[in-house]
Amino acid sequence: MNVAACRGLTDVFFPPAAERPQARERREQIARTVCESCPVLVTCKDFARDHHEYGFWGGESEEQRHQAGFHLIAPIGIRARSN
Numbered sequence: 604m605n606v607a608a609c610r611g612l613t614d615v616f617f618p619p620a621a622e623r624p625q626a627r628e629r630r631e632q633i634a635r636t637v638c639e640s641c642p643v644l645v646t647c648k649d650f651a652r653d654h655h656e657y658g659f660w661g662g663e664s665e666e667q668r669h670q671a672g673f674h675l676i677a678p679i680g681i682r683a684r685s686n
């Protein structure tokens with residue numbers, strides 16, 4: 604049984620090409636709200652941190668995982684914002 608609250612919501616959890624910062628903030632806030640009701644949030648967050656995942660997982664954005672010390676291999680969005 605798939606209990607993930609994000610089932611069918613891929614567009615909310617992964618960015619489209621050339622997403623603008625304001626659109627990213629809005630999309631990630633929606634994703635965060637979905638994650639807050641998810642029964643597998645902790646497992647999901649740990650998996651994403653351990654596997655250097657991209658996108659929004661376990662209530663965290665790529666940037667939040669990066670800032671928590673779980674570095675992405677090629678953090679495109681983070682690099683773009685820090686230039």
Ligand code: SF4
Nearest residue numbers: 607609638641647661
């Ligand atoms: S915690 Fe993970 S499985 Fe649950 S809604 Fe968020 S991204 Fe999906």
